[in-house]
Amino acid sequence: xxxxxxxxxxxxxxDWLYRCVLRGDLLPGxxxxxxxxxxxxxxxRQPVREAFIRLASDGxxxxxxxxxxxxxxxxxxxxxxxxxxxEAVESDLGxxxxxxxxDLSAMAAELDLQARADAxxxxxAFVESDDRFHGAMAEAAGHPAVWxxxxxxxxxxxRMRHLSMRVFDRSATIAQHRAILTALQxxxxxxxxxxxRTHLRQMLTELPExxxxxxxxxxx
Amino acid sequence: xxxxxxxxxxxxxxDWLYRCVLRGDLLPGxxxxxxxxxxxxxxxRQPVREAFIRLASDGxxxxxxxxxxxxxxxxxxxxxxxxxxxEAVESDLGxxxxxxxxDLSAMAAELDLQARADAxxxxxAFVESDDRFHGAMAEAAGHPAVWxxxxxxxxxxxRMRHLSMRVFDRSATIAQHRAILTALQxxxxxxxxxxxRTHLRQMLTELPExxxxxxxxxxx
DNA sequence: CCTGCTTTACTCGTATGGAAGTATGGCATA
DNA sequence: TATGCCATACTTCCATACGAGTAAAGCAGG
Numbered sequence: 118x119x120x121x122x123x124x125x126x127x128x129x130x131x132d133w134l135y136r137c138v139l140r141g142d143l144l145p146g147x148x149x150x151x152x153x154x155x156x157x158x159x160x161x162r163q164p165v166r167e168a169f170i171r172l173a174s175d176g177x178x179x180x181x182x183x184x185x186x187x188x189x190x191x192x193x194x195x196x197x198x199x200x201x202x203x204e205a206v207e208s209d210l211g212x213x214x215x216x217x218x219x220d221l222s223a224m225a226a227e228l229d230l231q232a233r234a235d236a237x238x239x240x241x242a243f244v245e246s247d248d249r250f251h252g253a254m255a256e257a258a259g260h261p262a263v264w265x266x267x268x269x270x271x272x273x274x275x276r277m278r279h280l281s282m283r284v285f286d287r288s289a290t291i292a293q294h295r296a297i298l299t300a301l302q303x304x305x306x307x308x309x310x311x312x313x314r315t316h317l318r319q320m321l322t323e324l325p326e327x328x329x330x331x332x333x334x335x336x337x
Numbered sequence: 338x339x340x341x342x343x344x345x346x347x348x349x350x351x352d353w354l355y356r357c358v359l360r361g362d363l364l365p366g367x368x369x370x371x372x373x374x375x376x377x378x379x380x381x382r383q384p385v386r387e388a389f390i391r392l393a394s395d396g397x398x399x400x401x402x403x404x405x406x407x408x409x410x411x412x413x414x415x416x417x418x419x420x421x422x423x424e425a426v427e428s429d430l431g432x433x434x435x436x437x438x439x440d441l442s443a444m445a446a447e448l449d450l451q452a453r454a455d456a457x458x459x460x461x462a463f464v465e466s467d468d469r470f471h472g473a474m475a476e477a478a479g480h481p482a483v484w485x486x487x488x489x490x491x492x493x494x495x496r497m498r499h500l501s502m503r504v505f506d507r508s509a510t511i512a513q514h515r516a517i518l519t520a521l522q523x524x525x526x527x528x529x530x531x532x533x534r535t536h537l538r539q540m541l542t543e544l545p546e547x548x549x550x551x552x553x554x555x556x557x
Numbered sequence: 558c559c560t561g562c563t564t565t566a567c568t569c570g571t572a573t574g575g576a577a578g579t580a581t582g583g584c585a586t587a
Numbered sequence: 588t589a590t591g592c593c594a595t596a597c598t599t600c601c602a603t604a605c606g607a608g609t610a611a612a613g614c615a616g617g
Contacts, residue, residue, distance in 0.1 A: 174394035198482040205429040403578040
């Protein structure tokens, strides 16, 4: 028999809240009430409370003792750190891919998806495909586990991107992705690194813009 | 008035357990009982349980529903991922330091500490100074927050190092650190990157060795 | 009108009891 | 002896109750 191993209720609540925060359904600074959520999902406070603890560990919520729990604001510093880490790591991964010349059809497929999502104006689909594009590169480099680690760091970044991708030019992102893929297919490590760094540095201009537009969503 | 804000008891229990795991006082595979720990620290089960949840979020414990909570084994994959990420990030940080030529006395001070700790055979002190050495480089590069992020990923790695540093040649580590510092002081970015990558690749030989020596402490 | 205290309602934090699930040992059986 | 069933003891998980601390509203006094 297949071990379905339904996760604990508290874990399920956490996963639900986690997605809500990343998708922007729960906005920075918003208040989270244990009793309120508990009533919504038909549970007692305890599992909800434990879900909040997990959420705080993710850096997505802030538990202020005896005061209340709030959705954390997007930390500019955290986004910049994650960005720097991504630039360094993905540069190395890109070089590995360029050297070993693996199959890159997965990345190409995501590129097509992005074009369609852009045309349809489906922002969530675009952002998710963007993620999978970079994940596919890590996979092609033979280090899928590294992408798992980056996912955690990227949490804060993703929240911003769900906002910024509504505003900024998505076709520019697609062009940058295409440049990366072309360099990788050509096996040109230097060009790949350059393209990757250029692409990820795009965020350095987007971030201050978003922080200016939505000052109450950001901190630091 | 200074907001002392004594952390919640659950948080204190978590911090205590966290240190115990990293120092190796709690060994991989060991069983953690809510009731037992609760009795030890004179609390009820609930705060201990919440501490376990935090510990699981850190990847240091594994909660098996209705079965028990166990200290997680050291994931070889996680260590390799963290190592790859560190190599990429610290290479970039090293280049930044070499370019901007900031004050590096903090790194030099840690180097001295390591020599003394090695002579005294104080392994924990050595490992902690090793950490601060790398942290000081991130600080010198102007990105202390990046090191904060790496600390989380390094958790699994540190557990291994507390084991391996008892076995392997610590003077070799010191020599590698000296090479890094020398390159940084000279402002030689290429040499710094080479030294950093060489240093961090040392782990690629140590890890399989440790996994072979302590097979029941590792997984993957 | 403004200031300061008091009350009140709310929050999170902890303790405890019961429910559901799992592993283990003993026992009957082949 | 080997095997399968079953009762028991143990675990985590959830619900509930109580306590401590905070914040804000109401009110008295200037």
